[in-house]
Structures are given as structure tokens and as C-alpha cells.
Amino acid sequence: MAGDEPLTAAVQPPTTELDEDLVEILEEGSGRLDITRYVDHVRDLAAGAIATFEGTTRDHFDGRRVVELRYEAYSAMARRRLEAILREARAAHALRRLAVAHKLGPVPAGEASVFVAASAVHRADAMEACRYVIDEIKASVPIWKKEVYDDGEVWKENREFFDRADAVTDTGRKKGHNKASGGGCCGSKVRVMEES
Numbered sequence: 001m002a003g004d005e006p007l008t009a010a011v012q013p014p015t016t017e018l019d020e021d022l023v024e025i026l027e028e029g030s031g032r033l034d035i036t037r038y039v040d041h042v043r044d045l046a047a048g049a050i051a052t053f054e055g056t057t058r059d060h061f062d063g064r065r066v067v068e069l070r071y072e073a074y075s076a077m078a079r080r081r082l083e084a085i086l087r088e089a090r091a092a093h094a095l096r097r098l099a100v101a102h103k104l105g106p107v108p109a110g111e112a113s114v115f116v117a118a119s120a121v122h123r124a125d126a127m128e129a130c131r132y133v134i135d136e137i138k139a140s141v142p143i144w145k146k147e148v149y150d151d152g153e154v155w156k157e158n159r160e161f162f163d164r165a166d167a168v169t170d171t172g173r174k175k176g177h178n179k180a181s182g183g184g185c186c187g188s189k190v191r192v193m194e195e196s
Contacts, residue, residue, distance in 0.1 A: 020096070020097045020098070021083075021086045021097065021098045021099065021100075022038065022041045022042075022098070022099040022100070022101075023079060023082045023083055023086065023099075023100055023101075024099075024100070024101040024102075025073060025075050025078055025079055025082075025101075025102050025104060026101060026102070026103045026104060027075070027104055027105070028104050028105025028106070029105065030103070032103075032111060032112065033101050033103055033112045033113075033114075033115050034101075035052075035054065035112065035115055038052075038099040038100075038101055038115055038117045039052060039099075039117050041097065041099045041117070042096070042097040042098060042099050042117040042118060042119040043097075043119065044096040044097050044119050046096055046121060047096040047097070047119035047120055047121060047126075048120070048121050048122060048123065049119065049120055049121075049122060049123035049125075049126040049127070050117060050118070050119045050126060051117070051118050051119075051120075051123065051126035051127040051129070051130040052115065052116065052117045052118075052130065053114075053115070053116040053130050053131070053133075053134045054112050054114075054115050055112065055113050055114040055115070055134070056110060056111060056112050056113065057069045057107050057108060057109045057110060057111055057113060058109065059109040059110065061147060061149075064149045064150075064151065065149060065150045065151075066109055066147060066148070066149055067108070067109065067148045067149060067150055068106045068107055068108045068109065068148045069106070069107045069113060069145055069146065069147055069148070070105065070106050070107070070145070070146040070148060070153075071102070071103065071104045071105065071107065071113060071143055071144065071145055071146075072104065072143070072144050072146075073102070073104055073141075073142060073143040073144070074142040075104075077142050078102070078141050078142050078143055081140060081141045081142065082100055082102075082137070082141060085100075085132075085133055085136040085137065085140070085141070086098045086100065086133065088132070088136070089118070089129040089132050089133055090129075092128075092129070092132065093118075093120065093125040093126075093128055093129040093132075094120055094121060094122070094125045095118055095119065095120045095125060095126070095129055096119040096120055096121070097117075097118075097119045098116075098117070098118050098119075098129070098133070099115075099116070099117040099118075100114075100115070100116050100117075100133055100137070101114070101115045102114045102137070102141075102143055104143075106148075114134070114137065116130050116133045116134050116137075117130070118130045118133070138158040138159075139158065139163070145158075
């Protein structure tokens with residue numbers, strides 16, 4: 001008889017942190033970042049806060065009109081580094097879920113190129129994790145940015161990368177290492193100066 005069968009619940013295997021996290025690198029031509037999707041991904045009934053960061057292309061820089069940013073990446077390495085950054089954020093903060101997405105190719109003025117979302121029981125963890133993730137993306141993920149103006153273009157370095165590289169080389173000098181060893185994920189980089 002149907003009523004005599006014991007009730008059973010489907011047992012879900014425990015999820016790992018990466019099952020809960022979303023990492024996307026959108027290749028050129030993939031369209032805009034789906035901000036609602038990333039926020040919905042981190043939404044969790046146990047979370048009392050969701051913090052987000054949306055990096056957008058501004059329309060002017062140093063008095064010049066910016067048409068678009070163009071991003072290139074070593075995608076496989078960038079994905080591995082993004083996953084590592086999320087693990088680092090989890091180790092430092094009490095988080096529920098994380099999402100990060102970065103767009104490659106052209107990103108016109110006003111459009112988002114990078115998005116980070118973090119959920120946590122308390123707002124401080126979500127906000128601090130969100131800031132940590134974007135700072136680490138700019139310091140250590142192999143994604144490169146060219147700023148395109150209406151009168152030229154230039155590859156741009158991230159201040160966070162050079163701050164990190166300088167800190168590593170200062171530490172290296174103290175230990176007797178060669179200054180040229182650099183830091184971050186990519187070793188030393190050359191600062192690209194705009195041609196006159």
C-alpha cells in the first residue's frame with residue numbers, strides 16, 4: 001500500500017565552495033555582463049547582505065574622451081587565478097556565495113567590464129570580500145586593458161599590479177633577490193608609456 005512506504009528525502013552531496021561560486025570570463029562577442037544573474041547567484045536565505053562592485057568604462061580620462069576599453073586575457077590562467085582569489089576571500093571572510101565576471105574585447109563607455117558579488121550573513125564580510133576580490137583582480141589576474149580615445153589609444157597598467165610588484169621587489173631586495181623578478185602572477189611587466 002502506498003501509505004505504508006517509508007518517507008525518504010533525497011540526500012544531496014555536500015557542496016564545495018566552488019560549487020557555490022560563479023566565475024565567468026566572457027569572450028569578445030558574448031554580449032553584456034548579466035548583472036542580475038550574478039546577484040541572483042549569490043542570493044542565499046542565510047545571507048543578511050549582498051555586496052557588489054561593477055566596474056564600468058568611463059567616458060573621459062585626463063581630459064580625453066574615452067570611446068571604449070579593450071580587454072585581452074590569458075583566459076585559462078585568468079580563470080584559475082579568479083578561482084584562487086575566491087578561495088582566498090572565503091578563507092578570510094565568512095561568506096555564503098561569490099560571483100565574479102570579466103568581459104573581454106571592446107567595452108564601450110557606460111558599459112560594465114567587471115562585476116563582483118558576495119553574500120554573507122553580515123554586511124562587513126560581504127563588503128570586505130567584494131573589495132578584496134576586485135583589488136586582487138587588478139593586481140594579479142592576467143587581463144590587460146587598452147584605453148581607446150577619440151584621438152588615439154594606450155595600453156594601461158593597473159596601479160594595484162605595480163603596488164604589488166613594488167612590494168615584492170622591495171621584499172626581494174631585502175632578501176638579496178634580483179629586482180627584475182617582479183610580482184603578481186606574471187612576473188615583472190614593463191610600464192607602457194604613451195608615444196608623443
